[in-house]
Amino acid sequence: MSDAGPTVLVLRKGAHGISTTEYADALRERLPDDVTVKRAATPREEREAIAGATVVTGHRISEELVERAEHLRLFACASAGYEHLPLEALRERGAAVTNASGVHGPNIAEHVVGALLAFARDFRRFWRQEERHEWRRGQASELYGSTVTVVGLGAIGSAVVDRLEPFGVETIGVRYTPEKGGPTDEVIGFDEDDFHGALARSDYVVLACPLSETTEGLVGAAELDTLEPHAVLVNVGRGPIVDTDALVSALQGNSIGGAALDVTDPEPLPPGHPLWDLDNAFVTPHSSGHTPKYYARLADILARNWGQIRETGRYEDLENQVA
Structure with a gap:
């Protein structure tokens, strides 16, 4: 972590290519002021920003990004399914993994x-x-x-x-x-x-x-x-x-x-x-779960987990932790 406090990086694309701007805004409303929430606008900015991120959240993450995430402690998957994630790479990085079970x-x-x-x-x-x-x-x-x-x-x-x-x-x-x-x-x-x-x-x-x-x-x-x-x-x-x-x-x-x-x-x-x-x-085109409250519920889960991490100092026994 830097002196400026921990950074949460929101990956650019949500499910079906939907922008995650709303998700980033919801996290800023819920996380403490000393936590920096970033959402990179381009793939290049994403690759650069992930190097300093403590928490990364999104629907999927590539092995390339995991390799760049030198300070990663938690990947908060924004979908209930997580089998598509590079779990071995995340495990080798020492990062906990949570999913979005319950938001749907x-x-x-x-x-x-x-x-x-x-x-x-x-x-x-x-x-x-x-x-x-x-x-x-x-x-x-x-x-x-x-x-x-x-x-x-x-x-x-x-x-x-x-x-x-x-x-x-x-x-x-x-x-x-x-x-x-x-x-x-x-x-x-x-x-x-x-x-x-x-x-x-x-x-x-x-x-x-x-x-x-x-x-x-x-x-x-x-x-x-x-x-x-x-x-x-x-x-x-x-x-x-x-x-x-x-x-x-x-x-x-x-x-x-x-x-x-x-x-x-x-x-x-x-x-x-x-x-x-x-x-x-x-x-219907796999749209039953997509409502304006979807990202708010995701942000609630991450905010609760961040409160627990702050209290315990550990990235363990988190809500919806799957790895």
Whole structure:
């Protein structure tokens, strides 16, 4: 550290190329006055500034930048996923690593509830009728009394369950360690019989789990066939959790009621992909987590960790520490 106090460097690009200027501003509001928050405007400035940074934060960091970060003690990853980071290089540098687990809970949960309501109340059909100036009542269904299976009971899945409680739905949670229980009415593991049994009872299935060996391809042709014809699949986890070809086939054949996809495989979804043109598919461009409060929540985590570091003098046992 220099006499001027520690430096926090905010890397230039956020997820999907979004500027991190707002993130830097939020950190300046929350960190003590003796902490300098820098955000380099160019790659060259970034390479120069990282040499004196105690804390670096952003969605990703290259091994080249880690090598230049001579005083680095903490890399605060601005995304929940951290497998893409050069963890070995960070470990050799002696830097702790935290992630952004929890910042997506409220925003993505609202997206999920909105998608469930859109399908339950048939909003998409009514929007199309409005565009045609067509007065035709039809009949929507209700979310009340339905069964919703939520795969993954981390910050996002738990936030979804919390927001569903006032709607009077039954909930089934799926997690790696069902013995831990959870906020749902019932909790099961990934055993095939248990999982298929839950699918068969579900009106809606929400995928809010990370991508892993267990979850990759979790929902394929057999699982989609197990769902009732009215059931709706919502994926806010990762695209490869679902077999895209099997999903397209199920939607085209109306063997399930619909799908709301904030993540896809491939991603970005090519302009000519059939999912774009299906009336029973609702595709959003991996945007459910991006709201004005996203960077404020990130800054809150780093500010709390900085307070702990100041108090203890150690870069250990930090909130969301993953390495």
